[in-house]
Amino acid sequence: MKFEERKILLKDGRTCVLKPNSPEYAQEMLDYLRKTSAETEYLLRYPDEVKFTLESEKEILGNLLENPYAIMMIAVVDGKVAGNGSVNGIGDKRKIQHRCSLAIALYEEFWGLGIGTAMIDYMSELAGQIGWKQLDLEVVAENEQAIALYKKCGFIETGRRHNALKFDDGSFHDEILMYKDL
Numbered sequence: 001m002k003f004e005e006r007k008i009l010l011k012d013g014r015t016c017v018l019k020p021n022s023p024e025y026a027q028e029m030l031d032y033l034r035k036t037s038a039e040t041e042y043l044l045r046y047p048d049e050v051k052f053t054l055e056s057e058k059e060i061l062g063n064l065l066e067n068p069y070a071i072m073m074i075a076v077v078d079g080k081v082a083g084n085g086s087v088n089g090i091g092d093k094r095k096i097q098h099r100c101s102l103a104i105a106l107y108e109e110f111w112g113l114g115i116g117t118a119m120i121d122y123m124s125e126l127a128g129q130i131g132w133k134q135l136d137l138e139v140v141a142e143n144e145q146a147i148a149l150y151k152k153c154g155f156i157e158t159g160r161r162h163n164a165l166k167f168d169d170g171s172f173h174d175e176i177l178m179y180k181d182l
């Protein structure tokens with residue numbers, strides 16, 4: 001969906017622009033997906049699982065921009081992509097139409113500057129305007145930084161999915177389930 005650009009002041013004095021992601025960022029998004037999934041184990045994909053072509057990524061970003069029920073927010077600092085966040089509906093069936101789900105990841109060099117907090121606050125605001133009543137997410141149980149961010153932004157822990165993830169090193173990891181009323 002299209003939404004107003006928002007400028008935020010970071011903890012290091014720089015300015016960050018939060019705006020709708022769009023096809024012009026397709027190549028940067030492919031680089032971002034590969035690099036961020038290598039920088040942390042806490043994202044769902046491994047870098048070699050990023051299979052999109054430039055053309056398919058452009059098409060996906062174009063469709064998301066035109067979809068009034070999809071939030072795809074890019075964070076840009078000094079003209080460089082710092083991160084991306086998204087909110088999407090859980091499904092079309094009436095019984096689950098009130099729920100949406102959030103995902104977010106920043107490049108490591110932009111962690112700890114306040115971007116995550118600002119993105120979640122803005123995405124929550126937009127999700128409420130769309131009409132969703134509940135924002136859900138799953139986070140790897142060991143991801144303390146993300147859990148701290150979510151609690152700061154008003155999310156409440158509601159459960160735990162045993163052995164939700166199996167990493168390539170053979171280790172199993174639980175996921176924490178969290179929600180926030182919109």
Ligand SMILES: CC(C)(COP(=O)(O)OP(=O)(O)OC[C@H]1O[C@@H](n2cnc3c(N)ncnc32)[C@H](O)[C@@H]1OP(=O)(O)O)[C@@H](O)C(=O)NCCC(=O)NCCS
Nearest residue numbers: 042104105106111112113114115116117139145146148149
């Ligand atoms: C998780 C992530 C999005 C957080 O974004 P961020 O911009 O670094 O977060 P913020 O700077 O807004 O910090 C928010 C809060 O997190 C906490 N926090 C920050 N760094 C932390 C750290 N290293 N350890 C524990 N808590 C930390 C603080 O409570 C902070 O609040 P404060 O600013 O009032 O002190 C970012 O670190 C990231 O992209 N990580 C890798 C991908 C990932 O794990 N995504 C989530 C998957 S579910």
